[in-house]
Amino acid sequence: MRIAAAVSITLLFAAGAAAADDLSELRERLEAQEQKIRVLERKLELQDEATKAAVPNTPVVRASPQQGFRIQSADAANVLRVRGVLHFDGRYFADDITPETADTWIFRRVRPTIEGTLNGIYDFRFTPDFAGGRTFILDAFMAARLKPWAVVTAGKFKVPVGLERLVSATDLRFIERAFPTSLVPNRDLGLQLGGDIAGGLVNYSVGYFNGVSDGGSSDTNTPTPDAENDTKGDWAARVFFQPFINSENFALRNLGFGIAGTFVDSTGSAATTLLPGYRTPGQQTFFTYRATTAASGTTPAVNGTFADGDRVRWTPQAYYSVGSFGVLGEYVNVSQDVTRATPTAGLRSATLDHTAWHVQLAWFATGEDEQFRGFTPGSVFSLDNGTWGAWELVARYHELDIDDDTFVGGTNSFANPDSAASKASAWGVGVNWYLNQNYKWSLNYDVTSFEGGAAGGADRPDEKALFTRFALQF
Numbered sequence: 001m002r003i004a005a006a007v008s009i010t011l012l013f014a015a016g017a018a019a020a021d022d023l024s025e026l027r028e029r030l031e032a033q034e035q036k037i038r039v040l041e042r043k044l045e046l047q048d049e050a051t052k053a054a055v056p057n058t059p060v061v062r063a064s065p066q067q068g069f070r071i072q073s074a075d076a077a078n079v080l081r082v083r084g085v086l087h088f089d090g091r092y093f094a095d096d097i098t099p100e101t102a103d104t105w106i107f108r109r110v111r112p113t114i115e116g117t118l119n120g121i122y123d124f125r126f127t128p129d130f131a132g133g134r135t136f137i138l139d140a141f142m143a144a145r146l147k148p149w150a151v152v153t154a155g156k157f158k159v160p161v162g163l164e165r166l167v168s169a170t171d172l173r174f175i176e177r178a179f180p181t182s183l184v185p186n187r188d189l190g191l192q193l194g195g196d197i198a199g200g201l202v203n204y205s206v207g208y209f210n211g212v213s214d215g216g217s218s219d220t221n222t223p224t225p226d227a228e229n230d231t232k233g234d235w236a237a238r239v240f241f242q243p244f245i246n247s248e249n250f251a252l253r254n255l256g257f258g259i260a261g262t263f264v265d266s267t268g269s270a271a272t273t274l275l276p277g278y279r280t281p282g283q284q285t286f287f288t289y290r291a292t293t294a295a296s297g298t299t300p301a302v303n304g305t306f307a308d309g310d311r312v313r314w315t316p317q318a319y320y321s322v323g324s325f326g327v328l329g330e331y332v333n334v335s336q337d338v339t340r341a342t343p344t345a346g347l348r349s350a351t352l353d354h355t356a357w358h359v360q361l362a363w364f365a366t367g368e369d370e371q372f373r374g375f376t377p378g379s380v381f382s383l384d385n386g387t388w389g390a391w392e393l394v395a396r397y398h399e400l401d402i403d404d405d406t407f408v409g410g411t412n413s414f415a416n417p418d419s420a421a422s423k424a425s426a427w428g429v430g431v432n433w434y435l436n437q438n439y440k441w442s443l444n445y446d447v448t449s450f451e452g453g454a455a456g457g458a459d460r461p462d463e464k465a466l467f468t469r470f471a472l473q474f
Helices: 002-057 179-183
Strands: 060-064 068-072 079-093 104-118 122-129 136-147 150-158 187-197 202-209 234-241 255-267 285-287 305-322 325-342 346-364 390-401 421-434 439-452 463-473
Touching: 136 187, 179 305, 179 325, 179 346, 179 390, 187 234, 285 421, 305 346
Parallel strands: none
Antiparallel strands: 060 068, 068 079, 079 104, 079 463, 104 122, 122 136, 136 150, 150 187, 187 202, 202 234, 234 255, 255 305, 305 325, 325 346, 346 390, 390 421, 421 439, 439 463
């Protein structure tokens, strides 16, 4: 009995020890599995964190007819866009004054653009132009949108004065701009503060620029392009109102009006006159000031006319559209102090006031809404679908009137009445076919009449021109 009990007790202890060993091994296995699970969970957490961290840095590539090709961050705070404009024009003149060489095909604009935004508020643009047989920088600027009412822009860009000038070339209703644009600055180098007040009810701009002649850009400044041309910069300012932009009265929403102007004390010379010439819609020069003539034999040299004092521009302007109808108009006055040295009368000085105005009408025959900027065709041209895009009819009248004092003084006058017209009046009609938002075909017919500008006080013959344009923009 005692032996059997001892054996039983021994076997029980052995079984208990074996069971304890099994439990310990099982526990170790469970702990090892738990460790592996924890490691796996941590790896998944790290992977999820890395995925979430990578999302804001993952670039988004997009392409659209309106905004071109874009690369942007996921939060759209950083954007790089590539856009372009190509205008291929044809000109034909049906008159007796324009030289046959003016009947031609030309590249009017060849403009690739790189632009974008950094950190959500800093914008930039760089646009060269390769048209017209030369290469130059059209736009190159930076802008900081600090507040809706505080946007600071620095570089080369459009001076905020002329209403039609501020319309993009892709949104023009006529192939060439009207006479008032000939009196206001185009692009210049400068610094500008502007923005919207009260949700866009008021827009303002104030800037200081190098200064350019009427209708000119700084890339044509002499003697050095894109540089100060008279050591005194231009002040420019504009205020524009859209009082019903947020109104529930849709008939008044697209009414805008304002006033703008520039001021500079401009001093030129017989060699660098700082004065412009003016051109017709067909880009033919019809007015220039007298130029310097060199001495010849017993004939002494005669200085041409040059800017010699204040130049003040001011322009009231307005546009309005309702439904498929739109109208745009502006008036420009430029007052310029000039001087000319003559062999008989000595120095002659005067203040000359030139004026220009125009009214432009536009109507979408296919029912689309007229807008100051942009267009949205109701359909696109497609032979397969039987759709024809948008069709727009346009008409305008415009004048440029030279101050009568410009021609006083006979051979001592500031401009020669036998070659420079004292007034140009033009009317034009046209049609625009928007095949889609990227392609447009335009056809214009313009007639320009003149007062003076021919020998013996006769009127320069009318210019009659037919223009066409094949336009691409993206």
